Amino acid sequence: MRILFVCTGNTCRSPMAEAIVHTRSIDGVEARSAGIFAGQAPLSANAQKVLSEQSIEFDHVSKPLDPRDVEWAELILTMTHSHKMALMQYYPEVATKLHTVREFAEGSTGDISDPYGGSLDDYRRTYRELEQLIDKLVKQLGIA
DSSP states (O other), rough: EEEEEEEESSSSHHHOOOOHHHOOTTOEEEEEEEEEOOSSOOOHHHHHHHHTTOOOOOBOOOOOOOHHHHHHHHEESSSSSHHHHHHHHGGGGGGGEEEHHHHHHHOOEEEEEETTTSSSSHHHHHHHHHHHHHHHHHHHHHHO
């Protein structure tokens, strides 16, 4: 299963989600991340700190969403409903493999909170939120 996580700038939420999946070492699961409006920037300092607190080593430079990543992915998970709608507009052919993280993991609505520019505690909350949802996602996929 190839999973693509998508957020805005690819410096906080989607790379943290990618890092969490990598730490799970799930056979047959690959993860990547990208941002709808990403440039090239390092992982945000607070995201790096939170990952370090979890003993996760993750080297990351943000990258813009690329059509090849969209093609590569078997499952595309966005952090917000607006991210999902933007992808639907650009890539209508991916409708069947496109969901928000919360929608896929829980069958519910709601966005993943964006910690960008926030405190370290904001990043920790977002990390915990992502970790819980990814655990549910793994169960949904039947690979746990």
